[in-house]
Amino acid sequence: MENSKIIIGYLIYLPIVIILTIYVSKMLFKNGKYFMLDIFKGKEDIALATNKLFEIGFYLINIGWALLILKITYYSKFGMDTQTLIEILSKKIGGFSIYLGIMLFINLYFFFRGRRKSRQSNRITTKTPIYNVQNEQ
Amino acid sequence: MNYNILTYCIFLPIIAMIMIKVGWMFYTNGEVFLMYLFQQNTSLVKSINNILLIAYYLVNLGYAVITLAYWETIESALQMLNTLAEHLGIIIIGLAVLHYNNVLVLNYLVKSKTLNQ
Numbered sequence: 001m002e003n004s005k006i007i008i009g010y011l012i013y014l015p016i017v018i019i020l021t022i023y024v025s026k027m028l029f030k031n032g033k034y035f036m037l038d039i040f041k042g043k044e045d046i047a048l049a050t051n052k053l054f055e056i057g058f059y060l061i062n063i064g065w066a067l068l069i070l071k072i073t074y075y076s077k078f079g080m081d082t083q084t085l086i087e088i089l090s091k092k093i094g095g096f097s098i099y100l101g102i103m104l105f106i107n108l109y110f111f112f113r114g115r116r117k118s119r120q121s122n123r124i125t126t127k128t129p130i131y132n133v134q135n136e137q
Numbered sequence: 138m139n140y141n142i143l144t145y146c147i148f149l150p151i152i153a154m155i156m157i158k159v160g161w162m163f164y165t166n167g168e169v170f171l172m173y174l175f176q177q178n179t180s181l182v183k184s185i186n187n188i189l190l191i192a193y194y195l196v197n198l199g200y201a202v203i204t205l206a207y208w209e210t211i212e213s214a215l216q217m218l219n220t221l222a223e224h225l226g227i228i229i230i231g232l233a234v235l236h237y238n239n240v241l242v243l244n245y246l247v248k249s250k251t252l253n254q
Binding site: 018024027028030032033034038053082083086088090091093094095096097098099100101102104105107108115 | 139141142145180181183184185187188189191192193194195196197198200201202203204205206208
């Protein structure tokens, strides 16, 4: 009897987590395309390929982690009541959502770092300042 | 249906509404600042802003959901109101602190950029 509540918990947890991961990485890499185009200076094929590779990595890490923290351990003589289930699920889903947000910030940091590196190397090789339009103010 | 579950059902819509509204306001008004910082590079600014918005939602709603696990047991309607107000207040004050922090950092960035030109 107490196992059935845990299985209900899994059935609620899995769709939420997987849909969240898919939605977030779709949004992230739809927007990451512009960063990649900026980093690779308009070489579209290599930029899109890198973006796709990053996306696959993001999926694998996050869904893997979501499955890893799936297990609910709860022992009681009277079985699990609804309130306990809600609290356990909130801990899991909330924790996963914060983790996903932090992963997103880390990814954004990587994008910025790549962009800075690419602009630095560009400046050294060609010596042309790229953004100098606003100096006339 | 005990009091705790009822309180969760009241708490979650309120906090979600506040967070989505506040995040949307940051999104629309922060774009102007980012536009200035990134020299009118529109597509890049849009994508940075989108990613920031999603990360904000994930972290904040995740935090709001995770605090549910640590509430005390609620036995009466009065206690329900007290707990509800307390938890909502903590999160809203946290949002305010983050918001002022954000404004200060953006102001600093814009100022240092203007001085450098």
